[in-house]
Structures are given as structure tokens and as C-alpha cells.
Amino acid sequence: MTDSPLVLAVPSKGRLQENASAFFSRAGLKLVQKAGGREYRGTLAGLPGVEVRYLSASEIAGQLASGAAHLGVTGEDLIREMLPDPGASVELLTPLGFGHASVVVAVPQAWIDVRAMSDLDEVASEMRLRQGRRMRIATKYVNLTRRFFAEAGIADYRIVESLGATEGAPAAGSAEIIVDITTTGTTLAANALKVLDDGVMLRSEANLVASLKAPWGETARAGLRTVLGRIAAEERARTSREVRAALPETGEIDLATLAGLHEAELPYGAPRGADGEIVMRCPVDAVFDLSDALVQAGARAVTVRRIDYAFAAENPLAERLLARL
Numbered sequence: 001m002t003d004s005p006l007v008l009a010v011p012s013k014g015r016l017q018e019n020a021s022a023f024f025s026r027a028g029l030k031l032v033q034k035a036g037g038r039e040y041r042g043t044l045a046g047l048p049g050v051e052v053r054y055l056s057a058s059e060i061a062g063q064l065a066s067g068a069a070h071l072g073v074t075g076e077d078l079i080r081e082m083l084p085d086p087g088a089s090v091e092l093l094t095p096l097g098f099g100h101a102s103v104v105v106a107v108p109q110a111w112i113d114v115r116a117m118s119d120l121d122e123v124a125s126e127m128r129l130r131q132g133r134r135m136r137i138a139t140k141y142v143n144l145t146r147r148f149f150a151e152a153g154i155a156d157y158r159i160v161e162s163l164g165a166t167e168g169a170p171a172a173g174s175a176e177i178i179v180d181i182t183t184t185g186t187t188l189a190a191n192a193l194k195v196l197d198d199g200v201m202l203r204s205e206a207n208l209v210a211s212l213k214a215p216w217g218e219t220a221r222a223g224l225r226t227v228l229g230r231i232a233a234e235e236r237a238r239t240s241r242e243v244r245a246a247l248p249e250t251g252e253i254d255l256a257t258l259a260g261l262h263e264a265e266l267p268y269g270a271p272r273g274a275d276g277e278i279v280m281r282c283p284v285d286a287v288f289d290l291s292d293a294l295v296q297a298g299a300r301a302v303t304v305r306r307i308d309y310a311f312a313a314e315n316p317l318a319e320r321l322l323a324r325l
């Protein structure tokens with residue numbers, strides 16, 4: 001097996017770019033773009049075993065599928081559209097909380113009686129019978145559309161592949177209806193289109209995705225552990241708080257029960273002495289209940305802190321992926 005670096009594919013433009021760079025920098029992964037932002041390759045500061053490639057969101061999906069990139073950030077819609085059997089070539093490691101958008105079936109607002117896919121089925125059949133032609137659907141999501149329409153039992157249609165400005169197709173007369181991605185619905189409304197009640201094909205967001213086809217040599221695996229370890233450390237830190245308590249001078253606190261009640265853990269283990277200090281960690285929502293419970297149980301002082309990073313010996317994201325390679 002080759003010992004190439006970990007290739008990390010990052011959106012170079014479009015909606016996902018800014019959020020993706022912010023996500024990596026929060027995790028202490030500083031993207032360093034070579035040669036003044038014109039070069040589409042870069043590095044991660046301090047990690048020589050990682051090579052960064054700046055690509056469009058759809059190219060990233062393609063490179064993960066082919067194995068040209070090990071790890072990347074892209075939209076779930078693109079993965080599901082471009083890969084016939086996503087589970088066979090990639091692993092969706094974790095949704096990232098940005099790039100939310102839905103792939104939808106939209107028809108002209110003027111079609112007042114058409115509200116659901118079943119109505120569309122009737123329209124399609126009538127069009128075929130009365131006018132001798134098939135209903136045309138403009139989209140770049142050809143595969144997702146075929147699958148969704150097959151599941152809805154609609155076969156009387158034809159896909160007109162669209163390369164952009166899909167919402168304009170019905171007004172331009174190149175298709176009757178469309179399948180496209182939407183977030184606010186502004187573009188659909190501006191083009192007098194409406195989404196069918198049961199016409200949401202996929203709710204998508206940006207994901208961190210790993211390739212199962214890439215050459216996973218030692219250097220790439222080591223890079224993966226570091227990158228995913230930092231991402232997990234940031235996530236753990238952001239979603240939890242550190243709770244320190246001075247234990248009572250007399251008596252004992254049943255820490256195990258308290259921890260269980262408040263989804264807390266003792267990352268450094270139980271205290272060694274009776275009147276020591278303990279460090280717990282709990283979800284953000286559980287902070288006040290846990291602190292109250294500690295005070296009621298006799299703790300002399302309780303301090304709650306935000307954490308920057310919380311590293312751990314386990315690396316669940318990396319282990320899950322490595323188990324599949």
C-alpha cells in the first residue's frame with residue numbers, strides 16, 4: 001500500500017466554503033492556502049502528513065467516490081445524487097450543522113389542483129393520453145429524481161437535464177416542473193413555483209465524509225486520527241461544561257449516582273482523598289441541575305467552566321471508519 005498523505009478536500013467556493021473553513025479552524029485545523037489564494041492546494045498548519053485540496057462541492061463528492069480524496073466536506077444531496085450506492089464507497093462521518101437545504105419537487109403555482117405527488121401522477125397520465133407527450137422535469141438531480149418518482153409510482157415523465165437556473169425552466173417552456181435544491185424558498189417563489197406537500201425528496205446538510213476507496217496507508221491513517229481527534233475534541237468541548245466541586249469535609253457524595261442522573265462523567269476518575277476536589281463533565285443543559293445536586297449533597301463550592309478542547313483516548317469517528325477499511 002502506498003504511503004501518501006491524507007488528502008482533505010475543502011470547498012473552494014460557493015455556499016459551503018466559508019462555513020467549512022470556520023469549522024476546521026474551530027477544531028484547531030488551520031488551512032494554509034499556498035500562493036496567495038490562487039493555488040488550489042494547501043496544507044494544515046503543523047500537520048505535514050495532510051494535503052488540502054480546494055474543490056467545488058460536487059467535485060468533492062466525485063473525488064471521495066473515486067478515492068482521489070480521503071476526507072472531505074460536501075453536501076449530502078451531492079453524495080446521494082452522484083454515488084449509486086453511497087455506503088459502498090463512502091462513510092458519512094458526521095453532519096456539520098450548516099449547508100442546510102432540501103431537494104424538492106416544485107410545480108407552477110398556477111396548478112391549483114396539484115398539491116401532492118398523486119395529483120402529479122394524474123397530470124402526467126393525462127398529458128400522455130391527451131397530448132401524446134410526457135411531462136418534462138428540469139433538474140440536475142437526475143438520479144435522485146428517478147428514484148423518488150419510481151417510489152411514488154410515477155413513470156410518465158421525461159427528465160430534461162439542467163445545468164443552472166433550473167427554476168426558470170417552466171416559464172421558459174423547456175419543462176413543466178422542476179426538482180431542485182432550496183433553502184429559503186425565495187427563488188421558487190420568484191419563479192411562481194410551489195413545493196408539493198409530499199415533494200421533499202431529501203433534507204440535506206454539509207457532512208464530513210470519508211472515502212472507503214482511497215489508499216489508506218500509514219501516513220493517511222495517522223493524519224485521519226489527528227484530524228478527527230481534534231474535531232471530536234472541539235465538539236465534546238462545545239457541547240459540554242466542566243464542573244468542579246470541593247467535596248464535603250465530612251461525609252461522602254455518591255458521585256456515581258449523581259453522574260448517572262445528570263449524564264455527567266468523571267473524565268479524570270474518582271477523587272483519591274475524601275476531601276478532595278472532583279472534576280466532572282456534563283452536557284450544557286445539565287449544568288444547573290448537576291451543580292444544585294452537588295451543593296445539596298454537601299459540596300462546599302462548585303465552579304462551572306467552558307472548555308476549549310476535550311481530548312480523549314477514544315476516537316469514535318476514526319475507529320468507526322478504520323473498522324470499515
Ligand SMILES: Nc1ncnc2c1ncn2[C@@H]1O[C@H](COP(=O)(O)OP(=O)(O)OP(=O)(O)O)[C@@H](O)[C@H]1O
Pocket residue numbers: 013014015016056057058074075076077078099100101181182183184204205206
Ligand atoms: N440554498 C442553497 N442552494 C444550493 N445549495 C445549497 C444551498 N444551501 C446549501 N447548499 C449546499 O451547497 C451545495 C452546493 O453549493 P454551491 O451551489 O454553493 O456550490 P457551487 O460552487 O455552486 O457548485 P455547483 O457549481 O456544483 O453548484 C449544495 O449541493 C448543497 O449541499
Ligand SMILES: O=P(O)(O)OC[C@H]1O[C@H](OP(=O)(O)OP(=O)(O)O)[C@H](O)[C@@H]1O
Pocket residue numbers: 015164165167180181182183184185186187188
Ligand atoms: O431557496 P433559496 O434560498 O432561494 O436558494 C435556492 C437557490 O440557490 C441555489 O443556487 P445558487 O445560488 O447556489 O446558484 P447555482 O444554481 O449557480 O449553484 C439553488 O440552485 C437555488 O437556485
Ligand SMILES: [Mg+2]
Pocket residue numbers: 014
Ligand atoms: Mg450552486
